[in-house]
Amino acid sequence: MLKKTPRTAPRVKADRVDFDETAAYAILDEALCCHVGFICDGSPMVIPTIPWRVGDQLYFHGSHGSRLAKVMASGQSLCVTTTLVDGLVLARSAFHHSMNYRSVVLFGQAREVDDDAEKARAFDALVDKIVPGRRPHVRPPNARELAATKLLVLTIDEGSVKMRQGPPIDSEDDLSWPVWAGVLPLALTAAAPVSDDHVPAGVTNGKPGITADERPPSLL
């Protein structure tokens, strides 16, 4: 279970909140973007980045000069929020319109990972998250590239999950209002991959949506 604290306890709509870490993991694994909040020169600052997870460890990366990497590595308190939009909830009254979503809010302090072996494993996990099956095909990072990237990690511990799913909840009085009502499902969806200008004809290794069975035999 995620740790419930004054800052993770719900103030409103407590029925939408839980502390199940499995639910949190599923959201973090699906998300390609999270928003990291921190305090910089007294001001709140929120920066988007891709999170990825190995067990209860949530990884982030950045180039050495970036604000995000510097602040995260400084060990200051962070809030990492990840939101997936699942649909528009279209009620009969303007007031009861809503959104279906799943979100995780995590608090904690990141630490910088310096160990080369842990860095290599973590960056492998990032490529595995982005396109499963692609990693064995790409050129692995060399020592200079590993050194150029700051790797940061937060233990998933204090936080909460909040979600809304399902149809609109209209007042009984509004049910006869002559308007369509329901949910417009939304999802982040991939279109067909667009090759860059340097892919030789027939090369499909590591292409999203191409499994080993679908590859031309000469390239297996």
Add this chain to the structure above:
Amino acid sequence: MLKKTPRTAPRVKADRVDFDETAAYAILDEALCCHVGFICDGSPMVIPTIPWRVGDQLYFHGSHGSRLAKVMASGQSLCVTTTLVDGLVLARSAFHHSMNYRSVVLFGQAREVDDDAEKARAFDALVDKIVPGRRPHVRPPNARELAATKLLVLTIDEGSVKMRQGPPIDSEDDLSWPVWAGVLPLALTAAAPVSDDHVPAGVTNGKPGITADERPPSLL
């Protein structure tokens, strides 16, 4: 132009940053979710919510008890970050993998809107954003509902836009690596609308994707 200040000036990858408010407006108009960062009891906190825009005014709403609504109404400094994920950038080297995205970071202080006429107009604009053309069909908010919702507004002024678009940028040495490379385009995409259990047969007023021409004549 958005106002450039020490906190909006880029530290790295300055070529991805600009201050054009038209670009910021387009991102804010497309986004169904933004992340609001603030300081609560000394801790950074990041909460997702839907933003909507009228001119240079960015609106937010919340129920009266929520942390977000309370903090925003208190006039404290906020950071509002909005990110649209446009694609996975799949390079030949693990290191040059990236993401196509468009994001806006805004700073400022929100004010609470108390005026009933401005509240009514702003909530109309929210329904218009969610499903254009739907609003005339729904039951408008009544006085009790308007009073139950806190409306907050931030002037779009200090901020910056950051984006990456286009194919991977591989090292010359890697171009012959035998792996597919390019972009996997991603977009938040709607599936077919799902009616709730109370929609009478044939009612399509305000249904997403249904224009006036497509409605059954009896319902026009």
